[in-house]
Amino acid sequence: MLQRLPAAALSKAGAFSASRAVSPRVIRLSSARFASSSAASANVLQSLVYSRATLVSATLLATGSIAWYTHLYGTLPFIGEVHASSPAEVGLHPAAYPWSHKGWLDSYDHASIRRGYLVYKEVCAACHSLDRIAWRNLVGVSHTADEVKVLAEEVEYTDGPNDEGEMFQRPGKLSDYLPRPYANDEAARASNQGSLPPDLSLIVKARHGGADYLFSLLTGYVDPPAGVEIREGMNYNPYFPGGAIAMPRLLFDGVVEYDDGTPATTSQMAKDVSTFLSWAAEPEHDERKKIGIKAVILFSTLTALSLYVKRFKWSVIKNRKIVYNPPVDKTH
Amino acid sequence: MALSTAFYNTFFKRNSVYVTSIFAGAFAFGIGFDVAVSNVWDNWNRGKQWKDIRHKYQEADSE
Numbered sequence: 001m002l003q004r005l006p007a008a009a010l011s012k013a014g015a016f017s018a019s020r021a022v023s024p025r026v027i028r029l030s031s032a033r034f035a036s037s038s039a040a041s042a043n044v045l046q047s048l049v050y051s052r053a054t055l056v057s058a059t060l061l062a063t064g065s066i067a068w069y070t071h072l073y074g075t076l077p078f079i080g081e082v083h084a085s086s087p088a089e090v091g092l093h094p095a096a097y098p099w100s101h102k103g104w105l106d107s108y109d110h111a112s113i114r115r116g117y118l119v120y121k122e123v124c125a126a127c128h129s130l131d132r133i134a135w136r137n138l139v140g141v142s143h144t145a146d147e148v149k150v151l152a153e154e155v156e157y158t159d160g161p162n163d164e165g166e167m168f169q170r171p172g173k174l175s176d177y178l179p180r181p182y183a184n185d186e187a188a189r190a191s192n193q194g195s196l197p198p199d200l201s202l203i204v205k206a207r208h209g210g211a212d213y214l215f216s217l218l219t220g221y222v223d224p225p226a227g228v229e230i231r232e233g234m235n236y237n238p239y240f241p242g243g244a245i246a247m248p249r250l251l252f253d254g255v256v257e258y259d260d261g262t263p264a265t266t267s268q269m270a271k272d273v274s275t276f277l278s279w280a281a282e283p284e285h286d287e288r289k290k291i292g293i294k295a296v297i298l299f300s301t302l303t304a305l306s307l308y309v310k311r312f313k314w315s316v317i318k319n320r321k322i323v324y325n326p327p328v329d330k331t332h
Numbered sequence: 333m334a335l336s337t338a339f340y341n342t343f344f345k346r347n348s349v350y351v352t353s354i355f356a357g358a359f360a361f362g363i364g365f366d367v368a369v370s371n372v373w374d375n376w377n378r379g380k381q382w383k384d385i386r387h388k389y390q391e392a393d394s395e
Contacts (some may be wrong), residue, residue: 078340100380104375105372105376105377106377106380107373107377107380107381108380109380110378110380110381110382110384110385111385114385115362141382142382144386144389144390146390174356196380240333286381290369290370290373293369293373294365294366294369297365298365298367313338
């Protein structure tokens with residue numbers, strides 16, 4: 001019966017048996033026992049089958065393949081699951097796109113930001129506000145100061161009160177924030193069948209997937225699959241959680257005309273406006289990465305330096321040899 | 333030996349010179365490091381930054 005047990009059990013049994021001295025090398029003891037009781041070839045096979053290495057590797061193989069399966073398919077094998085919803089209902093995960101500002105050393109593509117502003121102004125700004133961006137923020141990023149002044153002056157702002165205590169209209173200045181399409185959220189809802197177009201200032205930070213999600217959403221409008229019912233006034237987009245989005249597809253080839261001659265295809269406009277909104281969410285991005293490079297270089301140098309100094313200072317202590325000279329007994 | 337003696341006499345002998353050279357060195361290193369990193373950054377991101385495309389939109393200006 002003992003022979004049918006795995007090596008670990010055998011070794012425990014060996015350790016308990018009274019006839020043998022308790023030894024840390026129990027495996028050797030148990031194999032020595034087999035050597036005395038079995039033929040040589042059977043012994044090799046047996047020790048292979050019962051060896052601890054076989055046990056460990058079989059366990060690792062089983063655990064590993066289950067872990068791999070679980071990682072690959074998201075569920076444990078042979079265990080059924082029932083979901084009330086399909087994964088598509090929480091929105092498809094966007095692909096990871098190679099943004100021009102993706103790498104550790106990459107700045108924004110400012111020509112793309114400039115084109116993206118145009119797309120925002122011509123298309124998105126009809127419904128979406130961009131509250132946290134002022135006209136002055138565009139200066140030196142995508143437009144010259146004179147260009148932005150002209151853009152700002154096209155918009156009327158309410159200012160005041162004046163000497164008579166009345167509010168008055170004046171053309172925009174660099175210090176003004178970008179105009180809102182609706183006076184307030186309620187007006188926005190009332191004009192959009194109850195749906196509130198979100199403010200786009202921080203939308204890249206506020207959505208899972210960031211710019212990848214925006215790009216996928218803007219280019220991802222398709223017909224609803226069979227069985228999916230979309231209410232009147234809603235549109236189907238697999239990247240939007242729930243699938244039904246109030247915003248219709250708005251980017252079609254040639255909707256805007258770029259001043260640098262770039263062909264205004266749907267994907268080009270989606271990429272540019274996503275880059276622009278990435279900038280709007282993280283205007284400090286370029287400077288942050290530049291400071292990051294400096295910090296990494298300086299701090300890694302200082303770390304290496306301090307490690308060297310530590311080793312240098314400790315070398316005396318670590319190489320010290322303490323020799324014990326026993327006292328010589330002089331009485332004998 | 334002569335070099336190290338000269339080095340010692342130049343920088344370490346007088347505390348005033350020592351401290352001044354540290355401050356001046358830090359200042360010079362700060363500027364040099366900034367310039368070096370900026371050059372690498374501009375080289376890496378050539379054509380993408382605003383200063384690379386500014387000339388396209390500023391030609392009409394008198395600035």
